[in-house]
Amino acid sequence: MKLLDIENLTARYNASDVLKGISFSVEEGEIVALLGANGAGKSTTLRAISGLVPHVSGGLRLGDTSLLGLHTEAIVRLGVSHVPEGRRVFPGLTVEENIILGASNRKGLQKAVLMREVDEKFELFPDLVRLRHTLGWKLSGGQLQMVAVARGLMAKPRLLLLDEPSLGLAPIVVQQVFDIVTEIRRQGTTVLLVEQNANIALSIADRGYVLETGKLLVQGTPAELWGNSQIREAYLGGASAA
Amino acid sequence: MAMFLQLLFTGMGIGAVYALVSLGFVLLICAANIVNFAQGDFAMLGAYLLVLGLNVFSLPYPVAIVLTILLMAIFGVLFAGATYWPLRFRGALPVIISTIGAQIFLENIVLYLYGPVPQVLPGVFNSPGFTVGGVFMDSQYLTILATASLLVLLQYLVFEKTLLGKKIQATNQDKEMASLLGIPVVFMILLTFAYSAALGAVAGVLVGPILFVSVGMGGSIALKAFAANIIGGYGSIPGAIVGGLLLGVAETFGAAYISVPYKDAFAFLIVLAFLAVRPQGLFGEKVAEKA
Numbered sequence: 001m002k003l004l005d006i007e008n009l010t011a012r013y014n015a016s017d018v019l020k021g022i023s024f025s026v027e028e029g030e031i032v033a034l035l036g037a038n039g040a041g042k043s044t045t046l047r048a049i050s051g052l053v054p055h056v057s058g059g060l061r062l063g064d065t066s067l068l069g070l071h072t073e074a075i076v077r078l079g080v081s082h083v084p085e086g087r088r089v090f091p092g093l094t095v096e097e098n099i100i101l102g103a104s105n106r107k108g109l110q111k112a113v114l115m116r117e118v119d120e121k122f123e124l125f126p127d128l129v130r131l132r133h134t135l136g137w138k139l140s141g142g143q144l145q146m147v148a149v150a151r152g153l154m155a156k157p158r159l160l161l162l163d164e165p166s167l168g169l170a171p172i173v174v175q176q177v178f179d180i181v182t183e184i185r186r187q188g189t190t191v192l193l194v195e196q197n198a199n200i201a202l203s204i205a206d207r208g209y210v211l212e213t214g215k216l217l218v219q220g221t222p223a224e225l226w227g228n229s230q231i232r233e234a235y236l237g238g239a240s241a242a
Numbered sequence: 243m244a245m246f247l248q249l250l251f252t253g254m255g256i257g258a259v260y261a262l263v264s265l266g267f268v269l270l271i272c273a274a275n276i277v278n279f280a281q282g283d284f285a286m287l288g289a290y291l292l293v294l295g296l297n298v299f300s301l302p303y304p305v306a307i308v309l310t311i312l313l314m315a316i317f318g319v320l321f322a323g324a325t326y327w328p329l330r331f332r333g334a335l336p337v338i339i340s341t342i343g344a345q346i347f348l349e350n351i352v353l354y355l356y357g358p359v360p361q362v363l364p365g366v367f368n369s370p371g372f373t374v375g376g377v378f379m380d381s382q383y384l385t386i387l388a389t390a391s392l393l394v395l396l397q398y399l400v401f402e403k404t405l406l407g408k409k410i411q412a413t414n415q416d417k418e419m420a421s422l423l424g425i426p427v428v429f430m431i432l433l434t435f436a437y438s439a440a441l442g443a444v445a446g447v448l449v450g451p452i453l454f455v456s457v458g459m460g461g462s463i464a465l466k467a468f469a470a471n472i473i474g475g476y477g478s479i480p481g482a483i484v485g486g487l488l489l490g491v492a493e494t495f496g497a498a499y500i501s502v503p504y505k506d507a508f509a510f511l512i513v514l515a516f517l518a519v520r521p522q523g524l525f526g527e528k529v530a531e532k533a
Contacts, residue, residue: 050422076424088419090412097408104409105424155424 257490284442
């Protein structure tokens with residue numbers, strides 16, 4: 001079943017379109033990767049889904065509900081959790097407070113249930129346990145990414161949007177983060193992943209889409225994308241990729 | 243020694259008023275990134291509403307005060323709707339200009355309705371006060387100090403110990419991210435405006451019986467409160483409180499030991515000194531600017 005269905009979506013901030021009519025879908029339980037160079041419109045796609053782009057047209061549906069014209073807060077309540085580029089962990093709040101606020105979209109959540117789920121997130125990210133009461137601005141890039149993902153999961157999302165989770169992280173930390181994304185999917189959350197690091201993204205994704213200047217260039221399974229030599233050279237990090 | 247303590251007591255009292263207005267400033271700086279030039283007029287309007295409640299409608303003092311603060315909280319939301327909301331995507335400067343407009347508008351409306359004659363407000367307590375060790379404890383100054391302490395404590399508890407406080411802080415630190423988590427950002431900002439206006443009203447209601455209630459009272463309090471904000475550290479909550487108290491004490495001592503006519507100048511001399519020597523204020527930024 002299609003969880004996210006995007007049809008001929010255009011989006012612009014000011015005068016010119018950043019997305020020029022893209023169509024794709026994400027099935028329930030999948031990990032789908034959006035790939036492409038800087039400025040291709042990958043982040044804008046995620047921002048359009050979350051209602052952060054002022055001018056959007058076309059079809060944008062989560063299950064049976066159209067997201068077009070809804071406020072960001074309403075979209076989050078429908079179960080779309082967006083971990084944006086740059087992690088955006090609140091610098092003046094502690095790790096625990098950041099994670100707790102991740103559940104702000106869930107009304108009437110009992111304190112005991114909330115705290116149990118927070119503890120579960122610390123089990124998922126054991127490196128964060130000793131940082132529980134550390135302020136956000138004191139964390140390293142990898143730690144921020146883990147807090148951001150943990151916070152995003154607190155929304156109990158049907159669809160998790162991850163924007164460049166590997167950016168600026170050491171390779172070993174990247175691997176850790178992607179192991180957790182795999183684990184998140186195993187637990188039943190659908191993931192739409194934006195990445196420049198096609199290598200790592202396609203290692204866990206079921207399908208990938210390659211964007212170029214606001215248009216969809218090609219789609220396929222990781223094997224199909226790697227098999228397309230033109231695409232591989234231009235967008236997927238060249239021949240060095242496995 | 244008694245003289246020194248007496249001045250300290252009086253200075254703290256007036257400083258507490260500056261601190262409350264300064265706190266209102268800081269909250270709006272944090273929540274909406276604006277300097278509200280009409281902040282002092284929240285105090286002025288609060289004082290006039292109390293005059294109205296007591297002298298015109300003859301309400302009991304506690305009822306008039308509660309009503310004043312409630313009305314001012316509602317007024318804070320209306321104020322946000324008029325000055326902040328239409329211009330919120332245009333950056334900070336247009337909003338700041340529109341608060342200057344609001345200041346002129348509000349002061350002239352009150353001038354039109356009440357005229358230029360200052361109004362008199364009675365103190366909260368009938369008794370003028372009592373003497374301890376040669377220091378006269380004026381009941382109104384005691385009320386100011388007690389109320390301000392209570393409010394600061396209450397605000398600390400709400401901001402640091404409740405989920406609502408954390409949501410307000412999150413909204414202040416990154417509005418887009420807050421909305422991505424489902425935090426109702428608009429509600430948080432309006433709540434801050436309401437609270438900021440209520441704080442101003444409390445300051446006006448408390449200081450009204452000491453000064454005369456006049457159209458211009460807000461402007462001079464706001465200038466001092468803004469100075470307190472700079473001394474304490476621009477946008478810092480503890481800075482607003484400490485800066486306000488410091489300023490009140492400094493100008494009281496300055497007036498007593500150096501010169502009464504230059505009383506108001508001391509505040510600004512201190513600000514100049516701070517801007518020259520320690521421009522980040524006593525409490526520098528807690529958080530570095532986001533990259």
